[in-house]
Amino acid sequence: MTDTSHSPDGALARPFDGPATDAALRRFLDGLPGVDAVGLEQRAATIGTRSIKSSSKAAALDAVLSLIDLTTLEGADTRGRVRSLVSKAITPDPSDPSVPRVAAVCVYNDMVHHAVEALGAHHAGSGGDIAVAAVATAFPSGRASLAVKLQDTADAVAAGADEIDMVIDRGAFLSGRFGQVYDEIVAIKNACRRSDGGHAHLKVILETGELSTYDNVRKASWLAILAGGDFIKTSTGKVAPAATLPVTLLMLEVVRDWHLGTGQRIGVKPAGGIRTSKDAIKYLVAVAETAGEEWIAPTLFRFGASSLLDDVLMQKQKLTSGHYSGPDYVTVV
Numbered sequence: 341m342t343d344t345s346h347s348p349d350g351a352l353a354r355p356f357d358g359p360a361t362d363a364a365l366r367r368f369l370d371g372l373p374g375v376d377a378v379g380l381e382q383r384a385a386t387i388g389t390r391s392i393k394s395s396s397k398a399a400a401l402d403a404v405l406s407l408i409d410l411t412t413l414e415g416a417d418t419r420g421r422v423r424s425l426v427s428k429a430i431t432p433d434p435s436d437p438s439v440p441r442v443a444a445v446c447v448y449n450d451m452v453h454h455a456v457e458a459l460g461a462h463h464a465g466s467g468g469d470i471a472v473a474a475v476a477t478a479f480p481s482g483r484a485s486l487a488v489k490l491q492d493t494a495d496a497v498a499a500g501a502d503e504i505d506m507v508i509d510r511g512a513f514l515s516g517r518f519g520q521v522y523d524e525i526v527a528i529k530n531a532c533r534r535s536d537g538g539h540a541h542l543k544v545i546l547e548t549g550e551l552s553t554y555d556n557v558r559k560a561s562w563l564a565i566l567a568g569g570d571f572i573k574t575s576t577g578k579v580a581p582a583a584t585l586p587v588t589l590l591m592l593e594v595v596r597d598w599h600l601g602t603g604q605r606i607g608v609k610p611a612g613g614i615r616t617s618k619d620a621i622k623y624l625v626a627v628a629e630t631a632g633e634e635w636i637a638p639t640l641f642r643f644g645a646s647s648l649l650d651d652v653l654m655q656k657q658k659l660t661s662g663h664y665s666g667p668d669y670v671t672v673v
């Protein structure tokens with residue numbers, strides 16, 4: 341990843357004066373313009389109707405592949421399951437070595453060392469091209485003490501995680517305790533520091549399905565960026581609704597506005613429920629039309645998905661041969 345980080349206290353970029361107290365954050369976030377829900381949903385619906393030339397489809401499918409955080413987040417995860425996932429990340433299509441690799445594998449904290457071991461030289465931490473992302477901070481609920489969340493994060497970083505996907509405290513956010521949410525993100529960002537002086541990149545999961553309103557999604561997006569998030573991510577995948585096109589579009593508008601105001605580029609990661617190439621391409625159109633084509637890069641956009649890869653491989657195969665292969669074409673993790 342290129343370094344999209346900024347000062348943990350947001351001092352250079354903060355769009356208000358003084359410390360980020362609860363009152364200052366509330367004043368700023370409550371002063372953001374309300375979201376025109378009808379307009380937002382219409383924009384998303386219009387994006388959903390765009391057609392893509394078949395000559396561009398192959399490139400779009402390859403772009404989708406390169407942006408996937410290939411995910412397994414199950415209580416039943418094992419070393420074997422993570423090794424299968426990693427093998428698929430390294431060689432998505434054993435019959436075609438030209439198929440691009442995914443950006444990252446995303447696993448629970450205690451599976452990080454298995455992922456790192458299985459990736460070997462492919463691990464980003466060893467100069468390879470696949471990152472290991474770990475969900476942390478008492479994922480998916482976020483209900484634990486700050487001390488536990490910091491330890492959770494430090495454990496994942498020590499085990500070799502290149503990226504930390506943290507969940508915000510939705511209870512604190514919905515109660516208006518914005519300072520608490522801000523401080524927690526700042527603390528987790530500090531826990532992302534590695535002993536070599538680098539730091540794991542921080543994706544801040546808003547869990548938009550629990551935020552009730554588009555206004556809250558906009559506020560939480562700003563709050564996460566102000567506190568130092570390198571990425572803002574829609575969902576854990578454990579709460580419905582997970583990623584939606586309108587919510588992702590709204591988050592893209594925030595990173596676009598942040599970039600216009602500060603020059604800093606923040607990433608966006610829709611996650612949960614994105615299973616088809618057709619849907620993924622709609623997201624790419626939203627990225628290109630909202631933040632700009634430069635955001636279509638693993639440093640600035642990811643899909644958090646467990647099964648999207650299989651559909652993309654099937655669509656690529658259909659483009660090449662004119663027909664779908666049987667269900668055995670894709671390997672099931």
Ligand SMILES: O=C[C@H](O)COP(=O)(O)O
Nearest residue numbers: 577611612613644645646
């Ligand atoms: O962050 C990723 C999600 O947990 C994956 O969700 P999914 O299984 O619906 O693709």
